[in-house]
Amino acid sequence: MNTALAKKLGLEVPLFAFTRSKEVVVEVTRAGGMGVLGAIAHSPEKLDEDLAWIDARVDGKPYGVDTVMPQSYLGRGETVTKEMLDAMIPQPQKDFIAKMLAEHGVEALPDDYERHEDLLGWSVEKGLAHIEIALKYPIKLIANALGTPPAEAIERAHEHGVLMAALCGKTKQALAHKAAGIDVIVAQGTEAGGHTGEIAGMVLCPEIVEAVGDTAVLMAGGIGTGRQMAAALALGAQGAWTGSIWLTVAENDGYQHAHVLEKLLAAGSGDTVRSRCISGKPARQLVTEYTKLWDGETSPGTLPIPLQWMVQAEAVERIFHHDCTALMGSPVGQIVGSMNEVRTTASVMADFKADYAAAVARLGALS
Numbered sequence: 001m002n003t004a005l006a007k008k009l010g011l012e013v014p015l016f017a018f019t020r021s022k023e024v025v026v027e028v029t030r031a032g033g034m035g036v037l038g039a040i041a042h043s044p045e046k047l048d049e050d051l052a053w054i055d056a057r058v059d060g061k062p063y064g065v066d067t068v069m070p071q072s073y074l075g076r077g078e079t080v081t082k083e084m085l086d087a088m089i090p091q092p093q094k095d096f097i098a099k100m101l102a103e104h105g106v107e108a109l110p111d112d113y114e115r116h117e118d119l120l121g122w123s124v125e126k127g128l129a130h131i132e133i134a135l136k137y138p139i140k141l142i143a144n145a146l147g148t149p150p151a152e153a154i155e156r157a158h159e160h161g162v163l164m165a166a167l168c169g170k171t172k173q174a175l176a177h178k179a180a181g182i183d184v185i186v187a188q189g190t191e192a193g194g195h196t197g198e199i200a201g202m203v204l205c206p207e208i209v210e211a212v213g214d215t216a217v218l219m220a221g222g223i224g225t226g227r228q229m230a231a232a233l234a235l236g237a238q239g240a241w242t243g244s245i246w247l248t249v250a251e252n253d254g255y256q257h258a259h260v261l262e263k264l265l266a267a268g269s270g271d272t273v274r275s276r277c278i279s280g281k282p283a284r285q286l287v288t289e290y291t292k293l294w295d296g297e298t299s300p301g302t303l304p305i306p307l308q309w310m311v312q313a314e315a316v317e318r319i320f321h322h323d324c325t326a327l328m329g330s331p332v333g334q335i336v337g338s339m340n341e342v343r344t345t346a347s348v349m350a351d352f353k354a355d356y357a358a359a360v361a362r363l364g365a366l367s
């Protein structure tokens, strides 16, 4: 009951888990799936440290790394500094953020506060640096979000015998991935958490499977159970690529604010929205006061990558530092409606396997 791609990668189940938690990576991989570490918020040193930690715990089982190299963004291919980009941020957006924070009583960060994220993080340069570190480890897969990765990234992965995956929300993008030499296409439906398109997975996945022929496809978006994984395989995918379901597992503790966890556990499947407020590109996330304001009538509108991230990154850190629950949110998909309690990664994996086997048996018993 396994697919050709899963066998090639040495997986017991055709289940891929995107997560920023090194602990979840280890648990998914140890349980027979593939944990894929999201590297976007990692400095090169931290990525090295986390991969060494993971590698020491997976007993040689397969894991992967995810980078974010947007295909188009302001400043791509040019030498730009943070100061130059800062100067491009229009005043109305700065004023809008300042007013929002003042109205919610969110104070400035204390003087000794250490900023978390690299403001220029979503770039080809940073992605390539992540890949070089990742290739020091026996990873089996590198994935990229927000477009076809540059040829250099694909070549480097292939030189090390590592498969290269890329996410997409349209068949046209899938064909561009294939033409560039991508090995695994992640067909992500609109249900998904994070950056996502408008087409439902039920339509997109089989359309891409048909279009790309012998290139392996994974289905993403809204998959949180074994029966949904079975549905992905029925649509022609070689496996399921998941993200949201790992946000509420016990091993993600430490990567999530307690108030956000409460919001995720309470949210229904209708409590998400595709908003450009994080990066300038539509990303599905919890509906919050923050998304409502950016998408509301008084909004000055969002900016292109990476300016939108830059205009609001410090604000988001202030919101979290000062516990402003109303404005706090998280990228998450529509499957959030089924994420109602904190469970261990091992128990989610066990349920995936049992529910998948039951779904396959149900189909097999039909006459």
Ligand SMILES: Cc1cc2nc3c(=O)[nH]c(=O)nc-3n(C[C@H](O)[C@H](O)[C@H](O)COP(=O)(O)O)c2cc1C
Pocket (backbone or CB within 6 Å): 018, 038, 039, 040, 066, 067, 068, 143, 144, 145, 167, 188, 191, 192, 193, 194, 195, 220, 221, 222, 223, 241, 242, 243, 244, 245, 330, 331, 332, 333, 334, 335
């Ligand atoms: C909190 C969160 C952060 C994400 N960040 C990234 C990212 O940095 N890179 C990436 O390739 N995908 C990212 N994604 C998308 C996931 O890789 C995955 O495609 C998506 O979650 C699948 O849909 P699902 O959320 O319905 O499981 C993110 C998703 C979530 C929920």
